Amino acid sequence: MAKKVPIELTLNGEEKAEFIEGGTTLLTALREKFGDTSVKGGCHQGTCGACTVLVDGELRLSCLTLAETCEGQSVETTGGLSREGLLHPLQRAFLDGFAAQCGFCTPGMIMAAKALLDHTPNPSRNEVVEALSGNICRCTGYEPIINAVLAAASANSHNAT
Amino acid sequence: MIRLAKQYFADQRDDDLNQIGLGLQRSDVPGHVTGRTAYFADRNFPRMLHLKMVRSPHHHARIRSIDTSEAEKQPGVARILTHKDVPHNVYTILILIQVGPEDEQVLAADKVRWKGEAVVAVLADSERAASEAAAKVKIDYEVLPAVFDMDEALKPGAPIVNEHHGNNYYTYDSGSHRKVRFGDVEKGFSEADHILEQTYFSSPIEHAPTETTGCIAVPEGNDRFTCYTNTQAMFFTLDNTSIILQMPGHKLHFVGGTVGGGFGGKVDVTVEPIAILAAKLTGRPVSFIYSRQEEMQISSPRAAEKIVIKDGVMKDGRLLARQVTGYTDAGAYSRHSPYGAQKGAAHYPGPYTVPNVWIDTYCVYTNRTPSSAMRGFGVTIADFALEVQMDKLARLIGMDPLEFRFINAYRDGDMKAHRQKTEGAALIECMQEASKAADWPVAEKYLKMSSYGEV
Numbered sequence: 001m002a003k004k005v006p007i008e009l010t011l012n013g014e015e016k017a018e019f020i021e022g023g024t025t026l027l028t029a030l031r032e033k034f035g036d037t038s039v040k041g042g043c044h045q046g047t048c049g050a051c052t053v054l055v056d057g058e059l060r061l062s063c064l065t066l067a068e069t070c071e072g073q074s075v076e077t078t079g080g081l082s083r084e085g086l087l088h089p090l091q092r093a094f095l096d097g098f099a100a101q102c103g104f105c106t107p108g109m110i111m112a113a114k115a116l117l118d119h120t121p122n123p124s125r126n127e128v129v130e131a132l133s134g135n136i137c138r139c140t141g142y143e144p145i146i147n148a149v150l151a152a153a154s155a156n157s158h159n160a161t
Numbered sequence: 162m163i164r165l166a167k168q169y170f171a172d173q174r175d176d177d178l179n180q181i182g183l184g185l186q187r188s189d190v191p192g193h194v195t196g197r198t199a200y201f202a203d204r205n206f207p208r209m210l211h212l213k214m215v216r217s218p219h220h221h222a223r224i225r226s227i228d229t230s231e232a233e234k235q236p237g238v239a240r241i242l243t244h245k246d247v248p249h250n251v252y253t254i255l256i257l258i259q260v261g262p263e264d265e266q267v268l269a270a271d272k273v274r275w276k277g278e279a280v281v282a283v284l285a286d287s288e289r290a291a292s293e294a295a296a297k298v299k300i301d302y303e304v305l306p307a308v309f310d311m312d313e314a315l316k317p318g319a320p321i322v323n324e325h326h327g328n329n330y331y332t333y334d335s336g337s338h339r340k341v342r343f344g345d346v347e348k349g350f351s352e353a354d355h356i357l358e359q360t361y362f363s364s365p366i367e368h369a370p371t372e373t374t375g376c377i378a379v380p381e382g383n384d385r386f387t388c389y390t391n392t393q394a395m396f397f398t399l400d401n402t403s404i405i406l407q408m409p410g411h412k413l414h415f416v417g418g419t420v421g422g423g424f425g426g427k428v429d430v431t432v433e434p435i436a437i438l439a440a441k442l443t444g445r446p447v448s449f450i451y452s453r454q455e456e457m458q459i460s461s462p463r464a465a466e467k468i469v470i471k472d473g474v475m476k477d478g479r480l481l482a483r484q485v486t487g488y489t490d491a492g493a494y495s496r497h498s499p500y501g502a503q504k505g506a507a508h509y510p511g512p513y514t515v516p517n518v519w520i521d522t523y524c525v526y527t528n529r530t531p532s533s534a535m536r537g538f539g540v541t542i543a544d545f546a547l548e549v550q551m552d553k554l555a556r557l558i559g560m561d562p563l564e565f566r567f568i569n570a571y572r573d574g575d576m577k578a579h580r581q582k583t584e585g586a587a588l589i590e591c592m593q594e595a596s597k598a599a600d601w602p603v604a605e606k607y608l609k610m611s612s613y614g615e616v
Binding site: 031032036037038039040041042043044045047048050077078079081082087091094095098100101102103104105106107110136137138139 | 184186187189190191192193194195196197198199200202203205368369370371372373420421422423424452453
């Protein structure tokens with residue numbers, strides 16, 4: 001049995017503390033210790049993007065990130081995006097734009113899109129394609145997903161003006 | 162704006178299909194976009210065990226011995242299962258609809274027939290402990306000659322892949338293959354202006370769902386077992402589990418319906434029986450989830466196929482005769498392939514009326530990964546082959562490929578080769594709309610055609 005180590009981090013704005021086995025990935029820690037199953041494991045080898053989260057605002061594959069390296073950092077997941085029943089513009093756009101079918105890639109897609117829009121509020125289509133290039137979808141097809149991200153960006157810029 | 166079938170056939174129907182043509186929100190999407198949809202693996206149970214399968218490294222081998230003694234001593238190991246622990250170890254999923262014989266092992270006993278076949282199941286406190294213990298299981302194999310090609314497998318003297326069948330093909334009530342006979346195909350060929358014979362091949366295709374195959378089996382206080390699973394075939398899986406475990410169905414409670422991508426890849430019965438058996442023997446919850454590597458290499462793909470099509474066609478575009486020999490590579494075990502090959506037999510004329518048809522389809526066994534269902538299996542590759550063939554035929558007689566299809570499209574009342582009368586055909590109307598939508602003009606006479614006959 002590997003040695004347990006303490007970890008403290010902020011998850012979707014809430015402070016959390018737990019003991020984890022040394023070597024635990026952020027994906028496993030989020031799902032099994034912090035109870036956030038919005039984060040999905042599809043390949044556990046950094047190829048599918050289903051486990052995408054933001055750590056201190058930067059896109060990270062939680063299956064390749066050791067939880068210990070996130071000590072004191074702020075982790076954001078799709079599970080924390082909607083507040084008081086209000087969907088985030090990306091969630092609304094995915095819902096309205098038929099951008100989800102089985103839904104397994106959706107949380108990772110949404111976080112990869114958020115990483116883009118947080119830095120680049122009005123991306124070009126090519127920038128959206130590039131930002132989602134690490135996320136695999138096997139049902140819906142990428143067109144509605146790309147269109148949903150563009151629609152969310154457009155909705156954001158309307159709200160800002 | 163595309164005209165819908167309900168408008169084309171308005172005079173034929175008394176229903177009120179007022180939702181067709183409208184967009185509707187899927188009921189499960191709010192859960193998907195908020196991450197609240199519960200997939201089977203989103204559940205966590207105290208004292209849960211993790212199952213890791215020891216698999217055959219050989220395509221075909223006799224098992225001389227299995228030694229689990231060292232693996233049992235590894236830290237965290239709760240139990241190790243072999244074929245001796247499985248009440249009804251040799252099964253086949255379609256036995257539920259009387260398509261036998263039982264030909265596949267839950268855990269290999271005396272032989273392995275494909276690279277990746279399950280032999281020993283290791284249960285431990287963590288995935289890591291289970292993997293480390295699995296690496297300590299010793300299996301002594303005597304490697305046997307293997308066959309990977311359907312033509313080779315059907316030759317006399319080829320290694321027999323599966324003794325339960327005796328031959329390297331599935332035996333139907335019609336013999337070594339499924340047959341469709343309609344009209345006089347030889348007469349059709351002798352009267353045709355042109356003959357075209359082509360052979361088409363396809364490779365196995367993996368579904369590659371983003372969520373891998375798996376389940377969690379939980380022993381309940383009432384002597385029942387709850388199985389959280391991403392199977393696409395709940396009752397098929399429950400009934401087969403009941404047979405394999407010799408356990409009445411009322412002891413099994415399956416919870417599913419949410420699948421992270423299936424495409425037919427999750428209709429086989431590969432994880433639930435062994436996980437429930439492990440839960441029964443240990444009294445603890447058991448999680449058995451394919452790794453990504455297992456999903457890509459172990460889960461059944463779409464079958465490889467070989468399709469030989471010979472057509473006789475007239476200069477004016479009429480298809481006169483079609484002869485097809487189809488081969489479906491089942492891999493080492495039947496699973497759904499005898500059914501897939503049979504579906505192909507009925508399908509090969511395609512949505513066309515051909516007066517003379519001869520079809521033979523074979524379900525062939527090789528030492529490859531067992532193939533099974535995937536999106537229209539049995540007809541999808543058939544459609545690829547026959548539609549490419551239609552294009553080639555049109556080119557051969559110098560006709561527009563879309564107009565060629567109008568001439569041969571089936572109409573209501575036409576008798577199909579497998580003796581089903583065509584009803585509710587809409588191919589001509591679809592092609593008329595497609596012609597407009599794709600800006601692929603056809604002669605006026607084709608736009609006046611109708612599925613109820615010529616107007």
